[in-house]
Amino acid sequence: MGLGKTLSTLTAIADLQLLEDLGKVLIVAPLAVARNTWPDEIHKWDSTKGLSYSTILGSAQQRSAALQQTTDLYITNRENVPWLVEYYGRKWPFKTVVIDELSSFKSPQAKRFKALRKVRPLMHRVIGLTGTPAPNSLMDLWPQMYLLDRGTRLGLTIGDYRRTYFHPGMQSGYVVYNWVLNPGADKTIYDRIGDITISMQSKELLDLPPRTDNIVQVEMTPKETEQYKQLQKDYVLPELGDDGVTASNAAVLANKLLQLANGAIYDDDGKTIKVHDHKLDALANIIDEAQGQSVLVFYQFKHDAERILKKFPQAKRLDTGSDDVHRWNAGKIPMLLAQPQSAGHGLNLQAGGHIIVWFGLTWSLEYYQQANARLMRQGQTQPVIVHHIITKDTIDERVMTVLQGKARGQAALLNAVKAQLGE
Structure with a gap:
């Protein structure tokens, strides 16, 4: 991450165009990255300014019109992939395809993967870019590698891949709940894909400023703690909202507990119930200490953003369809709110600030x-400062442990919930 994959790819395309016929070149990226990052990088550098492009975004009519243009690059978002495949069918025109954030194609059941797989034989060159290729486990690699080599290295199906490199973990009868990597299989997998993979780490190649991780701990009142424990134990808080708050299963409970730790929670009708302002007060202290420097705040739930916006009039929620990225990098937005799911990939925000605040945590190590x-x-x-506002004696502490690398993924979060229930 942060090594300039976009610029490297654009430069390679510009150079290759002088040597061979690349045909039509398609770039698939997250929406914000397709709209902002790729066009910005093309305009920014002398080596890529000569590349023309068309963005395949917006309504179906706008996308169709953009496809009619004669240009070097066609840039679209990953959600449009099924539409694009259906639009062209067997007349797929893109010989060269770049998949930015290849890890977002890690599910073999996803429509976007199935669509690209259908037209993969019609592509001559495929380039995949990602800073997090296996965010949950090496099981995530098979769909990504299949789009590159059509199963040559890791098998023609996910079943082949599983049977070769993994064995069943938890299971009930014929139902397998998780797969465990065979001893030494990781090295074998790395060897198999090594000839078409370039792996680099920024800490080895760049002289980046230091990063400081800071834990800002807040504490709930005895009454609030009692409410938290009741929800944790009984999956229900009858006294909150008109109809109370209930959690139907462990996954829902995990999200409800995260909301409660943040200071607000959705009741059963979807209404926001405010519980406390401890994280908002901690955020206010961080903003004061920043002394006018811009701050990037990551939130998880909509009611978090709404409460932050109400308390801090200078804050702006990131709209990737506007010029917010440019305004932030120009120092014109003092406090930018972003959700990691929508802003966590590909955006260049380093020119606008160096202070991050995690108001609400995500269980996803990738995000x-x-x-x-x-x-x-x-x-x-x-120097980059990353503040994590953590509510004491809540699931926040468990999630922080997950993110620090001692465990991974959604399963780790659910295990954290079970651990708290056990206590």
Whole structure:
């Protein structure tokens, strides 16, 4: 992350065009990255300014019109992939395809993967870019590698891949709940894909400023703690909202507990119930200490953003369809709110600030790492500070442990819930 994959790819395309016929070139990226990052990088560098492009975004009519243009690059978002495949069918025109954030194609059941798989034989060259290739486990690699080599290295099906490199973990009869990597299988997998993979780490190649991780702990009142424990134990809080708050299963409970730790929670009718302002007060202290420097705040739930916006009039929620990215990098937005799911990949925000605040945590290590890399990347000139506002004796502490690398993924979060229930 942060090593300039976009620029490297654009430069390679510009150079290759002088040597061979690349045909039509398609770039698939997250929406914000397709709209902002790729066009910005094309305009920014002398080596890529000569590349023309068309963005395949907006309504179906706008996308169709953009496809009619004669240009070097066609840039679209990953959600449009099924539409694009259906639009062209067997007349797929793109010989060269770049998949930015290849890890977002890690599910073999996803429509976007199935659509690209259908037209993969019609592509001559496929390039995949990602800073987090296996965010949950090496099981995530098979769909990504299949789009590159059509199963040559890791097997023609996910079943082949599983049977070769994994064995069943938890299971009930014929139902397997998780797969465990065979001893030494990781090295075998790395060897198999090594000839078409370039792996680099920014800490080895760039002289980046230091990063400081800071834990800002807040504490709930005895009454609030009692409410938290009741929800944790009984999956229900009858006294909150008109109809109370209930959690139907462990996954829902995990989200409800995270909301409660943040200071507000949705009741059964979807209404926001405010419980406390401890994290808002901690955020106010961080803003004061920043002394006018811009701050990037990551939130998880909509009611978090709404409460932050109400308390801090200078704050602006990131709209990737506007010029917010440019305004932030120009120092015109003092406090930018972003959700890691939508802003955690590909956006260049390092010019606008060096202070991150996690108001609400995400269980996803991929989203966490990618979000922090929006500032901790090439071009950053100041030491990066990452504040984590943690509510004491809540699931926040468990999630922080997950993110620190002692465990991974959604399963780890659910295990954290079970651990708290056990206590």
